[in-house]
Amino acid sequence: MTGKEVLEKFGFYMENEPVSIYPFSPVYRIQTGDQNLVVKRTQKRPQPLVNYTTYLYKEGIKVVVPVKLKMDNPQTIGEETFVVYPFISGTVYTGKDNEIYEAGKLLGNIHRLSPAENEFQLGVYDVYDFTIDEVVESVEDIEKHAKYNNFKLNPELLQERLTQIVSRQEDLQRAGLPMVMTPHDFKANNLIYTPDPYLIDPDNAVWIPRIFDLALALLLFHNEMKTAPDQVFTPKQWAQFLKGYKEYVNLSALELRYWERAMEHVFLDEVMWLMAEVEDWERVSQRKLFASLLALLEDNSAYKLG
Template sequence: MTGKEILEKFGYYMENEPVSIYPFSPVYRIHDIVVKRTQKRPQPLVNYTTYLYKEGINVVVPVKLKMDNPQTIGDETFVVYPFISGKDYAGKDREIYEAGRLLGNIHHLSPAENVFQLGMYDVYDFTIDEVVESVKNIDKHAKHNDFKLNTELLHRRLIQIVSQQEVLQHASLPMVMTPHDYKANNLIYTPAPYLIDPDNAVWIPRIFDLALALLLFHNEMETAPDQVFTPKQWALFLKGYQEYISLSALELQCWKRAIEHVFLDEVMWLMAEVKEDWKRTSQRKLFASLLALLEDKSAYKLG
């Protein structure tokens, strides 16, 4: 299915094949709208984001069209969102604080139950074989790009994290509905942060979502710093977040393991499978800071 064919399904006709504005998936901007891929079962997502929007959250919701929006085209589902004008994140203190505040408000607004029937996070089945294969790929990328890596240490740490999956799975951590994938390249500042990509929305342990923001907020963002949050920046993000959320004693207890699990789930895959990232100096620096954080999380507490 070509970009032209996708756009035509929504009533937008192009003479030439459109070019995606995002390198990793089809995202087409036409004037004041954006057409992008979304969840294959989109109605729970639409119901959830519409709820957030009505509650005053700056989040895109599908544009009203004469035809269905979202709609399934071939094997994928696409949605038309409004194009949001504003500035990209640049790592300024106020931007970080406001981003934390927005995530806190989103978590605060989550009902206690999964009333919109979002997909449920259930990734607790990593195996030692997967770790071995991933570390092998990471080591290959590191050597190819002259990246200093303690392969043996990484292997040992990830194996240890695999062994604690079941503990987290059965910990009865507080759950939230959240757009997930909450990072700088999914926000536009208007000047308040506006969430432009809620399409990974899921029902997930709250501190997993928070840990993902800690680890990958600066991922794949040219205008962002080329490292994870500094301890000062993390404190600013957390200050904004905690205007709305008081974390439980159980979450505080499980925080370190949550960071490690999200590293296993998100960062290991990123470093092992996205070969193109290793070609960029800024991304290699981000990887180095992620590995350092994995070994020493003492400066990234929850208060």
């Protein structure tokens, strides 16, 4: 189905095929009357997501929620589900200390508002089944991309490290870590500063261990963001993020104990496949980010929670 056909399902008619404002998935910005809107893909089972984000919005969280239309919003079109959100105007993240601190506050407040149970019936994180074969295949792809781009890599060491992480999955799954509802994928490219950060992409919402969500922010907050630094948070920046986060959240002793393993697991789940994809290697900034991620995997001692 074309972008033009998708927009027509929501009552927006275009002469020409719309152009996505995001390179990795269809995101269409449209102007209709005095409304500036965005049409994008969302979860195939959207109602739990809508109920959750509406709850956050009513609690004062700056997060997009579906706009009211004459047609259903969201709606399933073909094999995909799309949603219409307001377009949020503001400035983008540039790595300033205050931007980092405010982002940490936002994530902390979101986690604070999570019910103790999965009341909105979001999808449940259950990715604890990585295999050695998957690691071997991914490292082979990463090594190939690294060689092509003259990128310094020790593939044997990387494979050994990731294999160790695979062996710890079951223990992590059984640990009984505190869970939260969260929009997840909490990255700089999903925030607009108005001047406070406004979450413009909550569509990966999930019920997940709280420190997994925090680890993802540490590892990939600067991913795919032209105006962000081309590396992970520095220890000083991470301290700024945590300063904001901890205004709302007191982490448990269990979470502190499992933090290092959580970082490693999220690397396995989110970073390994990212580095195995050829597209991201084309940009120098992304290769620099990869280098900093590998360095953090080797030594994460500067990134404590306490």
